Amino acid sequence: MSRIRKILGTLLFFSCLSGTLLLGVQATTGNGAEKSPAGAKTTLKGVIVTEEDLLYEKECGSCHFPYQPWWLPERSWEKLMSGLQNHFGESAELTPATQQQLTGWLRNHAAEHSTIGRARGMLRSIKADATPLRITESGYFRRKHHELPRQVWQENPAVRSLARCDACHPRAELGSFNEHEVKIPGVGRWDD
């Protein structure tokens, strides 16, 4: 009898322990982001992101696709972030502290600081005396999208604007714009 009790007790102990462990795992992943030892945060998807990544996604990504900072040079982010009162016709005002924090982060991760091929291509296509605010107006972007007839995007109710990267690039939020992944809503794969 006492042996059975002992076994049951052990079983109970381990089930409680695993329950606690499970709860612990839920507690750390439940809010979607938790501090890792490196000071960065991990999301449920396992992608390591910093506090500023999350702030950028929240403050800028509420209204539009959160464009990766390496799509524009530092001077463009600087100009864009100093004119948030009239952000393409809308007010996107932030508190001075948040604006400063995000401007610093955008500049630090701008095209000049990136080794990504697309960032280099983007930089090369922008004239030295130009400070573009729209990624879509750059030579690089135009070259990559020039073959698209207006019917598949401008007249396509599920796309409408070329500013909506993720409408056709399924992994745009992860920074992947591979042309073999392109899928235009209502049209299908667009591989040229």
Place this chain on the structure above:
Amino acid sequence: MKQLPTLAAGVLLTFAAATAIGGTVVEALLAGYRGAGASAFDATRGKALYNGTFPGEKPSEVRQCTTCHGVDPNKPGLHPRTGKTIAPLSPGANPARLQNPDEVEKWFQRNCTWTLGRPCTPQEKGDFLTYLQGL
């Protein structure tokens, strides 16, 4: 099996606490608006503001809260230019809403400027929150 009712009670308590906190945030905001000169708040006026139409930059352009948030605040909206889905505005449908006073003020600042072409008055803000709370 005893754990089940305990768990259910815990969930209910947490939910009740969260609801109470939400109420407190809005209550504090409303008290602030009263302090800034607003009188009694009215959900009907808030609803009228939500559905109101305002002139845009071009003569043909009409601006409304519904332009982005949709006719029904209990349902998701859509930013007309960027195509971004906007989570429901009503705290009944989206418990994350009206939980942070700074967020509420930030969005009033941004969106009153675009929609009305000016900041909202404390009276308008209070009416608007009262309408959303009652949905």
